[in-house]
Amino acid sequence: MALEIYNVLHRAKEPFEPLHEGKVNMYVCGPTVYDHAHIGHAKTYVSFDVVVRYLRYSGYDVLYVQNLTDVGHLLDTGEDRILKKARQTQAVPMQIVETYTRSYFEDMDALGVVRPDISPRASGHIPEQIKMIERLIEKGHAYVSKDGNVYFDVTSWPSFGKLSNRQIEDQQAGVREDVREDKRHPADFALWKIAEPEHILRWDSPWGVGYPGWHIECSAMAHKYLGTTFDIHGGGIDNIFPHNECEIAQSEAANDAEFARYWMLVGTLMVPDEFGIPTKMSKSLGNFYTIKDALKLHRPEVIRMFILGAHYRNPIVFSEEALDAARRGWERIYGAVRLTREKLRTAPEGEAGNAFLDTLEQARRQFISAMDDDFNAPGGIAALHELTREVNILLNGEQPVGRAVLEAIDQTYRELGGQVLGIVPEEAESASGSAEREEGLIRLLIELRAQARADKNFQLSDLIRDRLSELGITVEDRPDGTVWRIN
RNA sequence: GGCGACGUCGCCAAGUGGCAAGGCAAGGGUCUGCAAAACCCUCACCGUGGGUUCGAUUCCCACCGUCGCCUCCA
The missing domain is CATH 1.10.10 (Arc Repressor Mutant, subunit A)
Known part of the structure; x- marks a missing residue:
């Protein structure tokens, strides 16, 4: 069976057929860099890490773009997140951006997340964003308000809401509306905002000195690096509306072409609140647990094991007990790997025990069939567990096992557990x-x-x-x- | 109120129109000087009520419950 992906756009699993054979262009919404990343971010980016690794394992040439939001992402109060942090810490905005960008990569590197090929920053792509806004105005999909802000006109784009299946008139109008808004329709969203005097993250534009809205960056940067239409767009399910929806509307309106063909959205990481009720982990709720703290207590492979233990689309509830169970399961697999490598130190040459190669082939098939089914990592891990039982039986048995078989076992773990899932370390411990x-x-x-x-x-x-x-x-x-x- | 997702063994978690993977935990064994690890055995009828079907955990409807989103959040 070939790879199938659950496409949120159609709420169905579909055979994956990239636009250009053998090539995958992929965009994933990255973090806003105003604080340290937490394990909710880890879930999203580890999930897509495995997607990218598996696509590459399957032979695709993947171009992976993941942005860094460093401007335009506003709080309820209208204040920019980056600016607020800068004010609090008496730093200039780009210091904040740099600090947390480095922190983010440090965490991702530690978790074994392969870096995106391109990590574009919103603040570095202001001209591209301005250009896209100009096109939208020309085409009648955006307008300049009386206060000088530019908004996307959702009434000009009938398919607005197609990803999240929302009808704009169904939404409770004005639920969280800013009273100062000067939009024509409550659902219109900002493309460019005129800067207040204290808003020091600012750029010149045809509409005056200001800054871009949050959504336009992804559209502009995806377009720049991946073209008008690309294969996969990923992100957290919590951004399906409005963010992803706005991206689609403005991109398709500006480019007259389909935006992303497959939408993959990752389930939310939850954490029990004081009453034990699962609640979304988020920076704003303050209930977050940073990746750095998690890494103080757990190996990166164990954190990955915990995340990959549930299908990417499903939510998971974080707890120390859950991490502990993941650790035990991981130790079982790694124990067999270690035993294999230990035996390899003194293994006799030869083909002894090569009937086991069938077992390896079967495990690989089982693994691939799980991963081909919308990247079913829990199924892949189960394949590894079943293989592990067989390996333990073989290596603890009386029959001699030759070097060839041991190497094949090691290689299978390296590819499936290491290269694809990132839960099997390359070498035992470092040899400094x-x-x-x-x-x-x-x-x-x-x-x-x-x-x-x-x-x-x-x-x-x-x-x-x-x-x-x-x-x-x-x-x-x-x-x-x-x-x-x-x- | 609208949109969406989910409810599977004590816990976590896959999955299928035809007798329900895997892991953790638990109990009993084997092995061991004792351990540890490993292996073997035991351990579910799939939220509730209807419907469709020869047959549903899997499809449809209703209800109950949980979560997410409805312009702050991966």
């Missing part, structure tokens, strides 16, 4: 000078302990094991020797 020395010392202690065990001096052998355990090193005795790992 001090790490090598540490490893040597641990092996020395294990040798001494083996001697103590041979002498039935269990008091000493247990002492060594206990003291190593206190240092975070677990020792396991196997029939063919002792293995160890750092917790």
